[in-house]
Amino acid sequence: MKRLTAYIALMVTSVLILVLSLMPDSPFNEINWALLSVLIVGIAILMFFISFEKRSVDPKEMALIATMASLAGISRIPFAAIMSVQPTTFIVMITGYVFGGQTGFITGAVAALVSNFFLGQGPWTPWQMFCWGFCGLLAGFIGKFSNNFNHKAFAVLAFVCGYLFGWAMNIWHWVGFVYPLTIKTFIATYLASFPFDTLHAVGNVVFSIVFGKSFYLILTRFKRRLHVNKERL
Amino acid sequence: MIPLYREKDNLIYKLHPFTIAFFIFAIFFLSLIFTHPVYLLSLLAVVFILIVDSGNFKEWKGYLKIAIPLVLIIIIINALFVRVGSTVIYSGPRLPFIGKVRITLEALAYGAGMGVRLMTIISIFCFYTYTVQPDRFMKLFSRFGNKTVFIVTLSIRLFPLMISDYRRIMEVQRCRGVKIDSGGFRNRIKNTFPIVSVLLLSSLERSFQQAESMYARGYGSGKRTVYNRELWRIRDYMIITMTVIAIIAGVASYIKGFGTYSYYPVLTHFDISEFNLLYIVITALIFPAILDWGWKKWPILKLKI
Incomplete structure (x- = not known):
């Protein structure tokens, strides 16, 4: 809970600085956003990983996260030619949906990091780590409320995540390379990415309709095997 | 590529x-x-x-x-x-x-x-x-968070392994007469579907085996030692x-x-x-x-x- 509070505080501060920087007379007007935004995202990811380190995790869960992350990362490769359509978001989300938000976040972040070792690291890596992690986190959140696979809710969330992913990724593009940082250039950057985001969102929905149920069943089977209750034996 | x-x-x-x-x-x-x-x-x-x-x-x-x-x-x-x-x-x-x-x-x-x-x-x-x-x-970061580093290095290692797994499953399916490269778009998706499920199942199964072997070797039982150091x-x-x-x-x-x-x-x-x-x-x-x-x-x- 403490970490969640710190996390929210970080987000509020960064939004506050953003708002201040838009006002002409504040001292934050000339701040180097390209640098600061990378820093904020880096800290946000770091906090998730620190809380993961603090928790006692058994080897089974670690091996499972690594497997799902590399599966999600691999699924980017055959689709690298068609930009923005890939099952990675779906795999991260279904992992989060079944195993909870934190596992989902770590899976997404590791998937982005590892697949970029093969596809090329870049300043986009922390952003992708954050975005995919966040998709996993959101899916984990809705996964809490259903005992069965709610394919409608999942597909809707997958659709939304497609857009959220693109919108968050646009921020680094806008902050780093566009000047002045006004509403107009902001909207322009977002309009430019709109077709790609739509493709991503539609792809997510298709993947979750085609693979959703069977992935859910396989993963829940392994989830049950993950924790053996010794008293019931 | x-x-x-x-x-x-x-x-x-x-x-x-x-x-x-x-x-x-x-x-x-x-x-x-x-x-x-x-x-x-x-x-x-x-x-x-x-x-x-x-x-x-x-x-x-x-x-x-x-x-x-x-x-x-x-x-x-x-x-x-x-x-x-x-x-x-x-x-x-x-x-x-x-x-x-x-x-x-x-x-x-x-x-x-x-x-x-x-x-x-x-x-x-x-x-x-x-x-x-x-x-x-x-490995530079393993001092600060060995769980995270372990997960990342394990997934890097699993990457080529899964690709070869995927090829192996494809070949098996082809031998059984499943058409993956020809036929309509719908048909191809229908035929790829079992491959993905099998890949998911077998890799999860392997991950559990890996975890069991780690457990048997006493992973996380004491202070972590270092196998090789950078000079x-x-x-x-x-x-x-x-x-x-x-x-x-x-x-x-x-x-x-x-x-x-x-x-x-x-x-x-x-x-x-x-x-x-x-x-x-x-x-x-x-x-x-x-x-x-x-x-x-x-x-x-x-x-x-």
Whole structure:
């Protein structure tokens, strides 16, 4: 809970600085956003990983996260030619949906990091780590409320995540390379990415309709095997 | 198509992973704080020299395919939407949403400057991809979080394994007469479906076996020991010192206002005295390439450092 509070505080501060920087007379007007935004995202990811380190995790869960992350990362490769359509978001989300938000976040972040070792690291890596992690986190959140696979809710969330992913990724593009940082250039950057985001969102929905149920069943089977209750034996 | 780390025979590959990561971080940091076109261009030149020197020019050319469209997008967005500049080159008809088209020299120059920045960043990450071995780099962090590092190294290792698994399952399916490469789109998806399920099932099964073997070997039962250590050599200290000098000079030039350049409202002229600190930055950053040149020329240097 403490970490969640710190996390929210970080987000509020960064939004506050953003708002201040838009006002002409504040001292934050000339701040180097390209640098600061990378820093904020880096800290946000770091906090998730620190809380993961603090928790006692058994080897089974670690091996499972690594497997799902590399599966999600691999699924980017055959689709690298068609930009923005890939099952990675779906795999991260279904992992989060079944195993909870934190596992989902770590899976997404590791998937982005590892697949970029093969596809090329870049300043986009922390952003992708954050975005995919966040998709996993959101899916984990809705996964809490259903005992069965709610394919409608999942597909809707997958659709939304497609857009959220693109919108968050646009921020680094806008902050780093566009000047002045006004509403107009902001909207322009977002309009430019709109077709790609739509493709991503539609792809997510298709993947979750085609693979959703069977992935859910396989993963829940392994989830049950993950924790053996010794008293019931 | 997939970029792969391959060890080559030069100094860059014989450094401690921290040294090379720190060096790359320094260039990334400097390229973000500078806005002056000359500073950015010289950073790009430094990166280019290092890429050629480490023998990765061919790989870098592949990166251009991604980089050039991105640079063009940046220039176009800046030229179309920014109307702070005062030197109008072209003023055109009214368009929906954008308003009146008014392309200014300043916006074009800013777009070009930011294009150079993006090129530098992409090139330095290309340099990173080809010169830093992921496992050695990840081991740097194992002191702080060995669970995370373990997960990352395990997934790096699983990557090629899963690809070969996928091929194996494909072959089995083909032998059974399942048509994966021919037939309609719908049919192909229907036939790929079991492959993905089998891949998921078998890799999860393997992950549990792996975890059980880890448990049997007592993973996490005590303090973590280290299997192999990276050596710190004189060359690492030399390069780190030079990088620190470059960062200090770069930050100093940023504070003094040399490294920044105001594109708006009118492009300002700059004089040569602004570049005094830049010479230090460049010399310090190019040092690994010079050292590598000396290393190839005099074998005695290879022995000593």
